[in-house]
């Protein structure tokens with residue numbers, strides 16, 4: 791049986807643009823674009839996990855707002871349960887640490903990137919929420 795992986799992703803909105811992050815070559819889903827975040831650990835709420843992950847991987851603090859989407863997607867390596875939340879920056883500027891590239895894009899340009907498959911419903915939702 792495939793393992794269930796519970797993941798949170800931050801849709802960080804700043805000045806009308808959204809932060810998109812590209813996965814590195816050594817990771818699963820290499821070079822795909824994603825919302826920064828990661829796996830929820832035992833005892834954490836999804837919101838706590840997201841704040842922790844963003845602090846670790848982007849060196850900034852966020853406030854976590856409304857849930858945008860929840861998707862279950864079966865990859866070959868496991869079943870990802872992805873919950874995305876709209877977020878805002880509190881302090882610091884997101885920095886490139888674990889990802890190979892980050893971009894701030896207006897919502898209508900999100901579709902130009904090659905997203906991880908689990909993210910596609912969230913991307914569509916963001917586009918429709920902003921247009």
Ligand SMILES: Nc1nc2c([nH]c(=O)n2[C@H]2C[C@H](O)[C@@H](COP(=O)(O)OP(=O)(O)OP(=O)(O)O)O2)c(=O)[nH]1
Pocket residue numbers: 795797798799816817818819823824825826827828829870872906907908909
């Ligand atoms: N952070 C994040 N992960 C996502 C998204 N969409 C998606 O399918 N994923 C997958 C990729 C990973 O398999 C898993 C998140 O794991 P992670 O971010 O904590 O771990 P990782 O990069 O080290 O991944 P891995 O190489 O261990 O699989 O969820 C997304 O938008 N954000």
